[in-house]
Every structure is written in C-alpha cells, then in structure tokens.
Amino acid sequence: MRDRRFHLGWFTYFGQNAWNDPLGSGSEPWTGDLHLDLARAMERACFDYMLIEDTLSIPAVYKGSRETYLKHAIMVPKQDPVPLAAILGTATRNLGLVITLSTLAYKPFMLARLIATLDHMTRGRFGWNIVTTAEHASALNLGLTELPPRQLRYDMADEYVELVERLIGTWEPGAVVRDAATDTYADASKVHALNFEGRWYSSSGPLTTTPPPQGRPAYIQAGGSPRGRLFAATHADSVIASTTGIAGMKSYRDDIRRLAAGAGRNPDDIKVLSLIAPVVAETRAQAQEQYERALASPGYTERALALFSSFTDIDFSQFDLDAPLPPLTTNAEQGALDKFCQTQPGGSPSPKTLRQLVRDSGTTGALDLVGTPDDVADMMGDAMAQVGGDGFLIATPFHRLTRVYIDSICDGLVPALQRRGLARSAYTTTTLRQTLREF
Ligand SMILES: Cc1cc2nc3c(=O)[nH]c(=O)nc-3n(C[C@H](O)[C@H](O)[C@H](O)COP(=O)(O)O)c2cc1C
Structure with missing residues (x-):
C-alpha cells in the first residue's frame, strides 16, 4: 500500500x-x-x-x-x-x-x-x-x-x-586518512585547488x-x-x-x-x-473565535498591508481598500504578490477588494x-x-x-x-x- x-x-x-x-x-x-x-x-x-x-x-x-x-x-x-x-x-x-x-x-x-x-x-x-x-x-x-x-x-x-x-x-572522499602510524591527517593528493573563474564569482580553493x-x-x-x-x-x-x-x-x-x-x-x-x-x-468554536479575534484586532489591516508591502516592495497604502487592485508586478517576491493578489503567475488579478484580500490572507x-x-x-x-x-x-x-x-x-x-x-x-x-x- x-x-x-x-x-x-x-x-x-x-x-x-x-x-x-x-x-x-x-x-x-x-x-x-x-x-x-x-x-x-x-x-x-x-x-x-x-x-x-x-x-x-x-x-x-x-x-x-x-x-x-x-x-x-x-x-x-x-x-x-x-x-x-x-x-x-x-x-x-x-x-x-x-x-x-x-x-x-x-x-x-x-x-x-x-x-x-x-x-x-x-x-x-x-x-x-x-x-x-x-x-x-x-x-x-x-x-x-x-x-x-x-x-x-x-x-x-x-x-x-x-x-x-x-x-x-575540493576534498575527495577518502582525503581524510587519520593515520597515526604515519602521522598523516589528510592525503594532500586528494585535496585539490579549484581555480574557479566564473562570470560573477571566483575562488581558488580548496x-x-x-x-x-x-x-x-x-x-x-x-x-x-x-x-x-x-x-x-x-x-x-x-x-x-x-x-x-x-x-x-x-x-x-x-x-x-x-x-x-x-x-x-x-x-x-x-x-x-x-x-x-x-x-x-x-473545540471548533474556540478555534474559530481565536482566528476571528486576531483578524479583528486593532490595526490588523495596517499590519497585514505593511507586511505584504515588505515582501513585494510595493507600498499598499496607496490603494483604495474598497476597490480591486490594479495588475501589479514586482522585482521583489513575485510569488508572495501573486498569492496575496490571488493571481496565477501571469494571470489577471482577483476582482476582490483590497480589504477582502487582506482578510483572506489571514492565516497566510x-x-x-x-x-x-x-x-x-x-x-x-x-x-x-x-x-x-x-x-x-x-x-x-x-x-x-x-x-x-x-x-x-x-x-x-x-x-x-x-x-x-x-x-x-x-x-x-x-x-x-x-x-x-x-x-
Ligand atoms: C515559505 C517562504 C519562505 C521564504 N523565506 C525567505 C527568507 O527567509 N528570506 C528571503 O530573503 N526570502 C524568503 N522567501 C522568498 C523566496 O526566496 C522568493 O524570493 C519568493 O518566494 C519569490 O519568488 P521569486 O524570487 O521567484 O519571485 C521565502 C518565500 C517563501 C514562500
């Protein structure tokens, strides 16, 4: 099975x-x-x-x-x-x-x-x-x-x-010998320089x-x-x-x-x-009550908007809370933006208002x-x-x-x-x- x-x-x-x-x-x-x-x-x-x-x-x-x-x-x-x-x-x-x-x-x-x-x-x-x-x-x-x-x-x-x-x-398997008889910790023939020269990074190693x-x-x-x-x-x-x-x-x-x-x-x-x-x-009622209490806590909407602003580098204070969001893209976390806006990558934004999106984002x-x-x-x-x-x-x-x-x-x-x-x-x-x- x-x-x-x-x-x-x-x-x-x-x-x-x-x-x-x-x-x-x-x-x-x-x-x-x-x-x-x-x-x-x-x-x-x-x-x-x-x-x-x-x-x-x-x-x-x-x-x-x-x-x-x-x-x-x-x-x-x-x-x-x-x-x-x-x-x-x-x-x-x-x-x-x-x-x-x-x-x-x-x-x-x-x-x-x-x-x-x-x-x-x-x-x-x-x-x-x-x-x-x-x-x-x-x-x-x-x-x-x-x-x-x-x-x-x-x-x-x-x-x-x-x-x-x-x-x-740069250390091959078996490079560490730990042979007390010959006082050999590592086999130098198994530890190699790298001399990596990339487009952006370089390092000689090992x-x-x-x-x-x-x-x-x-x-x-x-x-x-x-x-x-x-x-x-x-x-x-x-x-x-x-x-x-x-x-x-x-x-x-x-x-x-x-x-x-x-x-x-x-x-x-x-x-x-x-x-x-x-x-x-x-109980279910207690769990629901805990959840609702957190959503209704003072300043919840502002805190959620500030958090999503930080993930996306987009200032969400500029948008009307009771209107849908315009299509948005970002050089920051596109995945977080898509999730918050309830869009599939490259798709159109949700017709929900910003206030509804904040509420939906409740448990993240x-x-x-x-x-x-x-x-x-x-x-x-x-x-x-x-x-x-x-x-x-x-x-x-x-x-x-x-x-x-x-x-x-x-x-x-x-x-x-x-x-x-x-x-x-x-x-x-x-x-x-x-x-x-x-x-
Ligand atoms: C669960 C989760 C944890 C993440 N943790 C971090 C983090 O600790 N530090 C960070 O800079 N980005 C973090 N990210 C952002 C991702 O590295 C990535 O930038 C983001 O998911 C957007 O994807 P994209 O870079 O392909 O647009 C996290 C994302 C997710 C979904």
Whole structure:
C-alpha cells in the first residue's frame, strides 16, 4: 500500500515574536530559548525540519517609512540565525535545521565554509534555504546601489551554487586518512585547488573544512516566479510553496516535478511543502473565535498591508481598500504578490477588494485550517490525498509564536496526524536528506 505519510516542516523567525501577547514570550531576552523549546517539541513530534527565515533590512516600504514596521515589530527585530542553528544542533539529535543565507550577502567561499561547518556540527542535519534577496533596502545594506533584476539574481545564483558545491568537493572522499602510524591527517593528493573563474564569482580553493556528513548540506528553496521555480527544481531537496487552495498546491507541485524532470532529476527527490498556518483548539468554536479575534484586532489591516508591502516592495497604502487592485508586478517576491493578489503567475488579478484580500490572507496558508486537532488533521489528509504529496510547512498564524501555539501543534495536531498514519511517529534515518527521502 502507498505510504500515506507526509513531511512536516516549520517556518519561523529568529525575532519578531508575540512580544505583546498575554500568552507570549513577552520581554524574554534573545537567548534562543523560545526556539530551543520549539526544536525540542518538533523533535518530539518527528518533524523533518525547522526553517529559520532571514531578511537583511528593516523595511521602509509601507507609507515609505520604517515607522509602521518598528512600531508593531513587523519583520523586525531580527537576529542572525547562524548562531541559533548551532545551539539548536546541540539540543537535538534528529531534527533538520535549515537557515536562510543570501547569495547576495556572502562570498561563496565563506558560505561554503559556513554550511559545511554547520553540517558537521549538526551531524548531517543542516539545510541551506537558498535565497537571492528580494528587497531593495537589503541590497543597499549589502553595499550595492540597487537590487539586481530577478533573472540576473537567479542566473548569478546558479553559478554561485555551482561554485559552493565545487568548493565543498575540493576534498575527495577518502582525503581524510587519520593515520597515526604515519602521522598523516589528510592525503594532500586528494585535496585539490579549484581555480574557479566564473562570470560573477571566483575562488581558488580548496576549502578549509573537511567534507560534511551529507556530502553537501540539504538545499531548501522557495522560488515562486517561473524563473524562481526553475532554480528551485534544479537544485533543491525541498521546495517550500506559498500557494492558495488545493488546486494551487497541486499545480505548484506538478510544475516543480515537471521542471525537475526537465533538468534531469528524479522528481521524487524533491519534497514540495506547502505553507499552512493552522489554528487548533479544544473545540471548533474556540478555534474559530481565536482566528476571528486576531483578524479583528486593532490595526490588523495596517499590519497585514505593511507586511505584504515588505515582501513585494510595493507600498499598499496607496490603494483604495474598497476597490480591486490594479495588475501589479514586482522585482521583489513575485510569488508572495501573486498569492496575496490571488493571481496565477501571469494571470489577471482577483476582482476582490483590497480589504477582502487582506482578510483572506489571514492565516497566510494555502488552506483554511481552523478547528480541533482531529478536524485539521482530516482536512490536511484530504488535501494531501488530492495533491499527491509531499507535505506541509507550518507557519505561525499572524506571526505570533508562543509556547501555547507550539504545544497545540506538536502535542495536539501532530499526534492526530500520527493516529491516522499521516505523519512520522519515529525517526529512522540520521541525516536531513535521508529524512526527506524516507518516504
Ligand atoms: C515559505 C517562504 C519562505 C521564504 N523565506 C525567505 C527568507 O527567509 N528570506 C528571503 O530573503 N526570502 C524568503 N522567501 C522568498 C523566496 O526566496 C522568493 O524570493 C519568493 O518566494 C519569490 O519568488 P521569486 O524570487 O521567484 O519571485 C521565502 C518565500 C517563501 C514562500
């Protein structure tokens, strides 16, 4: 019988938590403790991986100012995810740990060294969320004068990934000898210079680190535009998809699988996880009430508009809330724009008003998952049966990560999935790539 289980990841921020929520982490210092609790709970629930997002600027898109972002803690503050990944690695044994590192921010040599080190430190559980950076303000922070156009960013990223992989490959398998009798640590004939001279990047190599446990760390990618999807299908072990509805999930996954086959890859080697933001509570009424309360909270519309402005570099304060949006394109996150506007790539915009689109964006996920753990588990199972695979990436609704929410998922929803044979109940492999390919 076909394995009905699907993969589970969690999308989170190292920053911008539920600072003013009565059940939130309040004024807790940035020690990583909240994420340590999240990691332990996720491991108990046998998730595949935790993904920590990162962007490199305080947005100033909505109303052309940083004010809304700083006032409400939207996409700010943000701590560096690298040290967090290291401490999460020592606190866990099986959970995959994925952090976001931008090809615009690091020199390829530095990134290759960093991800190889983290793969060692996590014993083969590290993943790199490959982003090309999509905000103009981040490009300025990195010393550029403008954000390169999307096509160029991805063309550069193709070469970047090639160089990173070749740097990691400068140590042949078997290069580390560790022969005490001859006092030989490494066989110099198996460690090679690279002398890579690309169109945009160069590095002589070899890398200073030894080959990491996974050969190369796992790659995660979220390209949403046609060019982004091609990049994802070419390189990624897992693709994270922000879409709407079962049809959107299916067409995204089918597209990635078609592109992967076109790139000579086995589509089954790529796990497409769709973003969802479930709200679960003891009763349906309680879950619905929680959801409605968040939507009705003061300033919700402004916060949602500011957030979508930051993803898209489009100032949504300029549009009438009670009129449909005009057709929009962006050099920033096209995928996020399409999802918010409820358009298929290249299609016409939704006739809904901006106010309705904001309301629909409520849980930011592909499906409306509000109910008891059993209700939501059934809905996830039905959706996955129709889509054909491969799993879900949990995002916290309204970006309010609390320990109460963590428990509702890890000790409520996931056990309900496990009872139905839809989620892993025990880890059977050790590296992140093996975990992703387990079924
Ligand atoms: C679930 C998800 C997580 C993402 N995380 C990040 C991130 O941490 N940092 C970032 O710069 N971009 C992030 N992105 C943006 C993507 O890298 C990409 O730019 C976006 O999906 C738009 O696709 P496109 O570049 O093909 O237009 C994320 C996107 C999604 C859907």
